[in-house]
Amino acid sequence: xxxxxxxxxxxxxxxxxxxxxxxxxxxxxxxxxxxxxxxxxxxxxxxxxxxxxxxxxxxxxxxxxxxxxxxxxxxxxxxxxxxxxxxxxxxxxxxxxxxxxxxxxxxxxxxxxxxxxxxxxxxxxxxxxxxxxxxxxxxxxxxxxxxxxxxxxxxxxxxxxxxxxxxxxxxxxxxxxxxxxxxxxxxxxxxxxxxxxxxxxxxxxxxxxxxxxxxxxxxxxxxxxxxxxxxxxxxxxxxxxxxxxxxxxxxxxxxxxxxxxxxxxxxxxxxxxxxxxxxxxxxxxxxxxxxxxxxxxxxxxxxxxxxxxxxxxxxxxxxxxxx
Amino acid sequence: xxxxxxxxxxxxxxxxxxxxxxxxxxxxxxxxxxxxxxxxxxxxxxxxxxxxxxxxxxxxxxxxxxxxxxxxxxxxxxxxxxxxxxxxxxxxxxxxxxxxxxxxxxxxxxxxxxxxxxxxxxxxxxxxxxxxxxxxxxxxxxxxxxxxxxxxxxxxxxxxxxxxxxxxxxxxxxxxxxxxxxxxxxxxxxxxxxxxxxxxxxxxxxxxxxxxxxxxxxxxxxxxxxxxxxxxxxxxxxxxxxxxxxxxxxxxxxxxxxxxxxxxxxxxxxxxxxxxxxxxxxxxxxxxxxxxxxxxxxxxxxxxxxxxxxxxxxxxxxxxxxx
Numbered sequence: 001x002x003x004x005x006x007x008x009x010x011x012x013x014x015x016x017x018x019x020x021x022x023x024x025x026x027x028x029x030x031x032x033x034x035x036x037x038x039x040x041x042x043x044x045x046x047x048x049x050x051x052x053x054x055x056x057x058x059x060x061x062x063x064x065x066x067x068x069x070x071x072x073x074x075x076x077x078x079x080x081x082x083x084x085x086x087x088x089x090x091x092x093x094x095x096x097x098x099x100x101x102x103x104x105x106x107x108x109x110x111x112x113x114x115x116x117x118x119x120x121x122x123x124x125x126x127x128x129x130x131x132x133x134x135x136x137x138x139x140x141x142x143x144x145x146x147x148x149x150x151x152x153x154x155x156x157x158x159x160x161x162x163x164x165x166x167x168x169x170x171x172x173x174x175x176x177x178x179x180x181x182x183x184x185x186x187x188x189x190x191x192x193x194x195x196x197x198x199x200x201x202x203x204x205x206x207x208x209x210x211x212x213x214x215x216x217x218x219x220x221x222x223x224x225x226x227x228x229x230x231x232x233x234x235x236x237x238x239x240x241x242x243x244x245x246x247x248x249x250x251x252x253x254x255x256x257x258x259x260x261x262x263x264x265x266x267x268x269x270x271x272x273x274x275x276x277x278x279x280x281x282x283x284x285x286x287x288x289x290x291x292x293x294x295x296x297x298x299x300x301x302x303x304x305x306x307x308x309x310x311x312x313x314x315x316x317x318x319x320x321x322x323x
Numbered sequence: 324x325x326x327x328x329x330x331x332x333x334x335x336x337x338x339x340x341x342x343x344x345x346x347x348x349x350x351x352x353x354x355x356x357x358x359x360x361x362x363x364x365x366x367x368x369x370x371x372x373x374x375x376x377x378x379x380x381x382x383x384x385x386x387x388x389x390x391x392x393x394x395x396x397x398x399x400x401x402x403x404x405x406x407x408x409x410x411x412x413x414x415x416x417x418x419x420x421x422x423x424x425x426x427x428x429x430x431x432x433x434x435x436x437x438x439x440x441x442x443x444x445x446x447x448x449x450x451x452x453x454x455x456x457x458x459x460x461x462x463x464x465x466x467x468x469x470x471x472x473x474x475x476x477x478x479x480x481x482x483x484x485x486x487x488x489x490x491x492x493x494x495x496x497x498x499x500x501x502x503x504x505x506x507x508x509x510x511x512x513x514x515x516x517x518x519x520x521x522x523x524x525x526x527x528x529x530x531x532x533x534x535x536x537x538x539x540x541x542x543x544x545x546x547x548x549x550x551x552x553x554x555x556x557x558x559x560x561x562x563x564x565x566x567x568x569x570x571x572x573x574x575x576x577x578x579x580x581x582x583x584x585x586x587x588x589x590x591x592x593x594x595x596x597x598x599x600x601x602x603x604x605x606x607x608x609x610x611x612x613x614x615x616x617x618x619x620x621x622x623x624x625x626x627x628x629x630x631x632x633x634x635x636x637x638x639x640x641x642x643x644x645x646x
Contacts, residue, residue, distance in 0.1 A: 008434040008435075009431050009432075009433055009434050009435075010434070010435070012431075023527070023528065024431055024527075025429045025430065025431075025527050026427075026429050026430065026431065027431045028353045028354070028355055028363065029353060029354035029355070030351045030352060030353050030354065030363065031351070031352035031353065031354055032351055032352070040351065040353065040363055042429070104349075106348045106349050106365070107348065107349065108332050108335075108347055108348075108349065108350045109332075110332055111331040111332050111333070112331075112332075112333070204346070204347075204348050205346065
């Protein structure tokens with residue numbers, strides 16, 4: 001969590017002259033997001049976030065991410081809305097980096113989401129899926145099932161170092177999810193967030209106030225987004241599944257968009273797959289992050305503990321579906 | 324520039340319940356200040372900054388710093404005003420650290436202050452001195468002349484590494500400032516900021532909007548504060564004295580509080596002393612900061628270049644006084 005690129009006041013003033021936002025009255029680097037530089041920006045016209053995209057963001061994906069947020073904002077789904085310059089252009093350049101100004105979203109990210117927040121998250125995940133139903137752009141999920149064996153390659157020793165016996169378990173997860181995928185029917189697809197962790201959701205008290213950080217958004221099975229959220233919202237202290245929270249999240253989702261039988265049946269496999277995806281990227285970060293790095297990598301074992309739960313789950317009701 | 328201590332939403336809510344500020348609607352770590360953790364905090368009642376004091380702040384100094392800001396705010400001098408809890412207490416504890424909520428100050432810190440901003444800074448430095456005239460608490464300048472030989476001890480080799488011949492020059496600066504001090508008359512004293520660099524001053528355009536970061540404030544010669552500002556505001560690209568900017572700063576100050584002859588006469592020595600103070604602390608940070616630290620130390624040579632200018636200056640007019 002850091003600001004990687006500093007912006008001089010001259011450059012900021014020049015940048016703002018391309019917008020109809022008036023002049024800056026406040027500008028502070030904020031420690032939000034690990035991949036980009038974000039600034040709190042206040043002008044005569046209100047509060048905004050200025051984002052500079054750093055190395056890890058693929059510039060060719062940025063128009064898609066902007067379009068997702070613009071589409072959601074147009075449908076009144078609360079998210080950071082990209083602000084157009086006087087020329088109608090949203091993605092510009094500042095200090096040699098792609099840059100965008102988005103609207104400021106009120107709310108706080110819950111450290112330990114409660115049951116009411118899990119329910120609200122489920123409801124709004126479904127609303128987001130519905131709002132994106134007529135969004136026509138597509139993006140492949142670059143961290144989908146095909147990527148997992150690639151990420152895994154050559155890392156079984158690292159997994160064994162973390163927890164003896166883990167390597168064989170992960171192999172079995174890869175096999176099982178691949179087999180299940182081959183057999184499962186086509187699931188309803190659409191635009192998903194794919195990374196809706198509690199730090200990417202805002203609440204005021206228990207009231208949902210918006211979603212941020214769409215930089216993993218892609219076209220994939222809608223129910224996979226639910227599986228990501230169950231992993232991210234309903235496990236406590238790294239490993240314990242909180243049945244009430246999971247049930248609340250699923251009930252919230254269903255209150256807006258009821259799951260189809262095919263989605264319900266495949267939920268344990270999707271949860272296992274989502275846990276694998278985060279296990280794999282954390283394992284890569286764990287190995288590749290130098291010990292003196294600014295950002296401490298997250299422990300992959302949080303996700304091997306989740307995988308242990310998913311391996312035993314046999315149906316959606318094990319997650320609180322219909323409870 | 325980082326957030327060192329994270330604050331959970333539960334702890335924040337409990338902390339806020341001791342205030343009459345309503346509940347949090349936004350809370351973001353900001354990359355401001357290198358010594359403390361600062362958060363942008365918005366509640367039903369407005370915008371604030373929450374500061375958690377980290378290791379380097381001496382807890383016994385904090386009540387003094389709070390009192391300085393409260394005194395200034397009462398006199399309508401723009402600075403972050405410490406907000407009282409329901410019990411009237413300003414300094415509280417959060418996540419095991421002393422913590423304070425202060426009012427939010429609009430404005431941006433200039434990267435390269437222009438002449439108009441230098442003039443405004445001079446004016447407002449004098450206003451600040453006047454507003455603090457009846458402030459009765461005292462604090463010794465722990466980085467005053469007595470500290471310089473202590474900081475210097477054992478570091479001449481480091482100085483030589485940075486620039487051959489520098490060690491002898493610094494010794495001559497220490498001698499000259501000590502001798503001048505012994506001979507100089509008592510100067511008007513009061514409460515000074517002692518660290519009023521451009522990143523601690525806010526402007527909206529060329530309009531001064533406030534001063535932050537009073538964590539070096541102390542009781543000392545008022546003119547020493549001017550000397551710090553001349554070093555911090557009127558040199559460009561590390562070494563070049565911008566006569567117009569220095570003249571504007573001094574004229575601005577004098578437009579509010581004309582210098583006494585004793586202050587005017589000793590200005591070159593005070594400037595040399597102020598440059599020594601920042602040279603010394605930068606030299607210490609340069610030596611003591613591990614290469615993998617979050618905060619990159621500032622180059623002490625910026626201040627040896629300023630010292631070269633001050634060594635040649637013979638009167639206040641060399642700084643643009645009366646120009």
